[in-house]
Amino acid sequence: MPPQTRRMAFPKVVIERETDSEQSSSEEDEADVEQEEEEALESENKGKVEEALDEKKKGKAPITISLKKVCKVCKKPGHEAGFKGATYIDCPMKPCFLCKMPGHTTVACPHRVATEYGVVPAHHKSTRNALEYMFERQIRPRVPPIKPAYVIPDQVSCAVIRYHSRRVTSLEFHPTKNNILLSGDKKGQLGVWDFVKVHEKIVYGNVHSCILNNMKFKPASDDTVYAASSDGTISCTDLETGISVSLMNLNPDGWQGQNSWRMLYGMDINAEKGAVLVADNFGFLYLVDTRSNDPTGKPILIHKKGSKVVGLHCNPVQPDLLLSCGNDHFARIWDIRRIEAGSSIYDLAHSRVVNSAYFSPVSGSKILSTSQDNRLRIWDSIFGNMDSPSREIVHSHDFNRHLTAFKAEWDPRDSSESLAVIGRYISENYDGAALHPIDFIDVSTGQLVAEVMDPNITTISPVNKLHPRDDVLASGSSRSLFIWKPKEKCEPVEQKDEGKIVICAGAEKKRNRKLGDGSDDSDDDKFRPKGKNLKSKKSALKSSQYTIKVKR
DNA sequence: AGTCTATGCCGCC
């Protein structure tokens, strides 16, 4: 149908109509709808129309009003993208949102249909070098041959605590007190929560003035924690007293503009050397002696100059091996005994920003990296070649703003070093609710072992930490914290052909995508799941039968 | 219910 002109009395108002009749998806009487639209438009645009007439008198161009349905994503007519209920319809003009390849949409993406499809098999190259020789001799014997059964925390244990006023950026379990979880937020506050006593929590508000990016306990000192922040300082906080001292301040002269303001992101501790290692947003690494609180040597450029170094990790077996990752699309391995700009042992290339990279927790022989290109990568120094990843697993965690960066983390208790946990960005339509699961992935096969979700948790959970000693998962989602435990008191877990379990608490109710918050805005304790239908912790726990459903 | 926004990276010019 060609564009029509309406109402000859207003000759220069051009209405463009939907031309693609195939797209008429609705059973409604379209003529009526269009009639209404026309009337509405007419009255709405009367002013404009008069203007148009005036302008016409002055000899100006006519106004064109489009009634075409236009895709919100690509702005082109003929199709629509966006949520239909709880299912997101991709724009066919864009590459797949999940794997980034053209030719299909997310719904049809082979990686979504079966995650193992996206796994690149391991290389079996036999190149030898000093690092591999060391791993073979010292570490290989420690790698257990048998993979134990996974214990997946699957049930929200003590619901929600919401004491942070901004989104959660960092979580850490206490090294000896099993019930204590530390949390840091975008505002720089440090929370200490006893998640068994639930109501016992402390929030230290003066530790940092902006984003608390990383924290680590001081070795052999249970109640002292270091934290690195975008305010450019390293803090050392006594958890009992809340007294915090600054180990280093990279912005002693205060704000001199964003070109000079230094922010600290990656941090780890080398216990042997008694050093805190931190890295900034300009590509530099700093070593600080924990006894003297003085920097050791000069800052060292370890990533592209001017780029953010977001992660540092010392090898659990060989603490002199340092792993760094950052915005220059690389993760790099260093020997801190001989570290200088350009002296990296390996440069692990990624196609986009690397959110995190961690050595495996037991042998330290594998590396798990999370990149903004929607892929998890496994780099295996024993069976693989560090020139390329031994596994690439397509997984939705690409989001560039508003959320804390997703980081895949190893299960610290999995001696086979194959289980990883990471939150998922893309939602799953679960009984009409769009939920964002927390994924447990067997990185040795690429299989999704479990997707953990709860209808009360409608927000994305980018921050996840598995307990080093218990079957507990802590999640940070927006401003809230969640503690998950295994479903011991519930029905036995059904397991069907794929072995892919959807774990869900109180999922009987159908809900809309937007559940709403249902809470006031105070920063008081909110020991309850979110959601309008659940007003209190008591009623929430009562109403939840914590059934398990198996996804086919 | 609608509007606004804090903000990070990427690609374009």
Place this chain on the structure above:
DNA sequence: TGGCGGCCCTAGAC
């Protein structure tokens, strides 16, 4: 090489 606009499912405050 730098500045600027644009984003695919944000979350929460007004």
